[in-house]
Amino acid sequence: MKQAVQHAWIDWVYSAIEGGGRRLLIEFLQRQRWFGGKGKLVADVRLIDAIELSPGMERRLLAVLSVEYRDGVREQYVVPLSVRSGTKRDETAAIVELLDSSDRQWVCDATSENDTWRSLYDIVAKGKELVGQAGSLAGRTVAGRQEELAGPAKCVRVLSAEQSNTSVVFDERVIMKLIRKVEIGMNPDSEVLEFLTTKTLCQDVPPLIGLLTYNEIQVEGRPQGTVGVLQRFVPNTGDGWSYTLRRLNELLDKGQGSARNRGATRSKPVRDSCDDFLEEIQHLGVITGNLHLFLSSKTEPEAFRPEPITNHDVARWHRKMTQFLAQVCHDLRVLSADQRAVVGLSLAEVDGLETACRDRFGDLRLLAREQTVKIRHHGDYHLGQVLKTDDGFVVIDFEGEPARPLEERRAKVCPLKDVAGMLRSFNYAAQATLKKRGPVSAPEATVMMDWEGAARAAFLDGYRSAAKPSQATFLPAAWNDTLRVLQVYELDKALYELWYEMRNRPEWVSIPLAGIRAMITHGRER
Numbered sequence: 001m002k003q004a005v006q007h008a009w010i011d012w013v014y015s016a017i018e019g020g021g022r023r024l025l026i027e028f029l030q031r032q033r034w035f036g037g038k039g040k041l042v043a044d045v046r047l048i049d050a051i052e053l054s055p056g057m058e059r060r061l062l063a064v065l066s067v068e069y070r071d072g073v074r075e076q077y078v079v080p081l082s083v084r085s086g087t088k089r090d091e092t093a094a095i096v097e098l099l100d101s102s103d104r105q106w107v108c109d110a111t112s113e114n115d116t117w118r119s120l121y122d123i124v125a126k127g128k129e130l131v132g133q134a135g136s137l138a139g140r141t142v143a144g145r146q147e148e149l150a151g152p153a154k155c156v157r158v159l160s161a162e163q164s165n166t167s168v169v170f171d172e173r174v175i176m177k178l179i180r181k182v183e184i185g186m187n188p189d190s191e192v193l194e195f196l197t198t199k200t201l202c203q204d205v206p207p208l209i210g211l212l213t214y215n216e217i218q219v220e221g222r223p224q225g226t227v228g229v230l231q232r233f234v235p236n237t238g239d240g241w242s243y244t245l246r247r248l249n250e251l252l253d254k255g256q257g258s259a260r261n262r263g264a265t266r267s268k269p270v271r272d273s274c275d276d277f278l279e280e281i282q283h284l285g286v287i288t289g290n291l292h293l294f295l296s297s298k299t300e301p302e303a304f305r306p307e308p309i310t311n312h313d314v315a316r317w318h319r320k321m322t323q324f325l326a327q328v329c330h331d332l333r334v335l336s337a338d339q340r341a342v343v344g345l346s347l348a349e350v351d352g353l354e355t356a357c358r359d360r361f362g363d364l365r366l367l368a369r370e371q372t373v374k375i376r377h378h379g380d381y382h383l384g385q386v387l388k389t390d391d392g393f394v395v396i397d398f399e400g401e402p403a404r405p406l407e408e409r410r411a412k413v414c415p416l417k418d419v420a421g422m423l424r425s426f427n428y429a430a431q432a433t434l435k436k437r438g439p440v441s442a443p444e445a446t447v448m449m450d451w452e453g454a455a456r457a458a459f460l461d462g463y464r465s466a467a468k469p470s471q472a473t474f475l476p477a478a479w480n481d482t483l484r485v486l487q488v489y490e491l492d493k494a495l496y497e498l499w500y501e502m503r504n505r506p507e508w509v510s511i512p513l514a515g516i517r518a519m520i521t522h523g524r525e526r
Contacts, residue, residue, distance in 0.1 A: 009059050009083060010050045012098050013107055017047045021096030021107070028095045028109070029067065033163050034180040035077065036453050038401065041070035047090055048076070051132035053119040059083040062137060062180060064214065076182040078214070078227050080120075082110035096328040114156040117168045121176065122209035124230055125149035135217050137227070137231040141210040142197060148174065148209050148232065161239075164402050174209060175233040179226060179399070182214055185406045186303075187226035189399035192295075192376060195304055204287045205395050234394050240284070240383035241429065247277050248433040251451065252444055270450040278458045281426075283392050285462025288381075288422065291395060292415040292467055296375040304471060306373035307412055314368045317413075321361050321492050328499050329354040335502075343510050356520035357491050363484040367414055371477040374412040381418035382425035415474055416482070419463060420489035424497065424515065426455045431511045491519055 017025060023043045029035045049064035059081045067075045073312025083098065085105050094106040110116040123130065124139035141149055153170040161167075168179045179187065193208035237243065251273050270278075299305045332340070332350045340346065376387065379400030386393040400409030430448040434440045469475045475482045497512035 001265060010052060012430075013050060013061070013081070013083070014047055016096050016098045016107055022046070024096045025065070027079070029065075034166060036181055037067055037069060037075065042067060042526055043070050044068045049132040049134040051130050051135075051137045053080075053116065053123075053130070058115065060110055060113070061118060062120075063137065064132075064396055073345045076225075077180050078178065079180075079183055080110040080113070080116045080178075082108050082113055082116065084108050111166060112158060117156050117158070117170070117176065118153050120178070120212060120228060121149070121153045121170055121174075121230075124176075124212055124228070131217070136215050138213050138215065138224070139210060140213075140227075142194060142208050143221050144198075145207065145209045149230070169233050173233050175231055177204070177229045177231075178435075179228065181402065182225045182227055183406050184216065184225040186410060187229075187405070188376075188379065188409045189397065190226045190229050191410070192398040193229065193231065194299075195298075195376075196294060198306075199298055202291065202294045204291060204393070206234050209307075234387060234389060236387040236389050236394070238388055240386040240388055240393060241425070243388040244383050244426075244432055247274060247431060248448070248451065249437075252433065252437065252447060253364060270447060274451070275374045278454055279521075280392060282454050282458040282462035284386065284422075285459040285464075286466045287393060287395065287462075288418060288459075289463040289466025289472075292375065292377070292418070292474060293375065293472065294416070295470070296373065300373075302412070304376055306375050309367045309372050309374050309414065311365075311368045313374065314364050318361055318364050321364075321488075322358055324492070324499075325354060325357050325495060330493050331499065331502055339506075343513055345513065351517060353520065356495065357495070357516070360491055360520070363488050366476050366481045366485050370478075370481060372414065372476060373473045375415055375474050376410075376423075377413055377415040378418045379409055381421040382424070383429060384425075414485065414489070416486045417489050417493075419460075419486055422459060423456055423486075424512075425451050426452050426459070427515050428497075428511060431514070433509075435511075445488065481507070487519060491516065494519070 002508065022045050025047075026042050029042070029045065030038055045068070046066045048066045051062045051064075052060075053062055054060045060080065063079045065077045065079060067077060069075075081095075083105055085096070085103055086094070093112070095109060096107050098105040107500040120139075122128070123137065124141060127140055129136050129138040131312065133229060153174070155171050156174075157169040157203050158308045159169065161166040165180055168176045168178070170176065177189075179189070190208065190211050193205065194211075196202045196205050197207040208229065208231055210230040211342060212230075213224035214227045215224045250461055251270070254273055271446060295304065296306045329350050332353075333347060335345075378395065378398055381395065385397050386395050430452045434448055436445050437444070467475060470477055477484065494512045494515045498509065498516065500513060501508045
């Protein structure tokens, strides 16, 4: 059912922003956790569309904002807004005052208003399409899932943990993720979730229930942009990252592990203290292997059809990795001597690191030689992308790395990229635990080293038991060859982490750097 917009008071909103409210709007955006342009120079913000959510006395809308940066790049964001009366500006919600109103009224952020979310939920549940001045907002349910949205939403709970999106739980049974940054095109999160929900028997991902899309009216035939994803809500105790940090602190608090048993896969203190935790990690490996099997299980639709990895693919991936490696090593070389001294890095070591990484990258050739296939994958897989449940874990957030273009995030690759991301997350969890505890004792460092090794082994054992190299067409037939390719992706991921930390958290540079050193020193023994 299509509903046209009511323009009377929305025109006031446009006027208020155009009449001097842009500066206030920029300041508002810079304060939001979900705004991806923090730290960048914003040249202008324009309200390009306003879709009325609540015809009648209540005045709520979903605004589409166009943000232009000084470098000419433009982005679009959706922001729920409302109009409220008040004698003074509420710094936490009010953005700009309406002009020419009989009493003082404000355009406010409506994120905390439950009725806003009920309206968005209703659009999906009833299959509505609301028309604005430049586009339309449409909702639909996934086939066979309509009953899960039957009846109005009563209890609404806005979550505070997310960064780039905003999630809301309805009646502890449905969760909606409002995707703040609007990208016109096929969103990998909704695309992968719909495939797993409707085409496979995957039970380790909360099923997709419905979608909210935004379509620009003036661009006929242009693909829609996904702005809302509704899934079944899975009760949980938090994400895998916070759960892992809690368990690692408990492990260290026990004060065990005075000496490392180098001859065993797991030292006795780690084995005795967290065997159940390692079993959970092994099960996460099984979940990951099964996920990749499901993603490689169909020849239709074409977007999920496994394709042979060619020499051209390998050459393209290798070129991209080596170019990024050169950039990272250049950045290391231009550090001051004092900065390099902090992490004990010499120019000679940078040269050796670059040579060793480039040499390892050559193992990508195994993918084409072994006639493996490329498939869709998670795209940003780490402990923060799984939720801890009573039964184990569920996997969430298939949108990939938000800073990368949609085309790149939807590309088919070797899924060992996901495995590498999770292994690097184990390393970060161990090192972050030590860093946050202050001065580190030798026994504590030993326990964390043992735990990381045990976690790697457990995860890979689980992954291998599900995605058997001799049967999974996306892996080389020999496990040793799979490990060689895996280390290429681990190195590439650690190099990205090093690049990121140099720019954002210099005090954390030692973590990825130590990981890179370990990989190129111990090589394919790991």
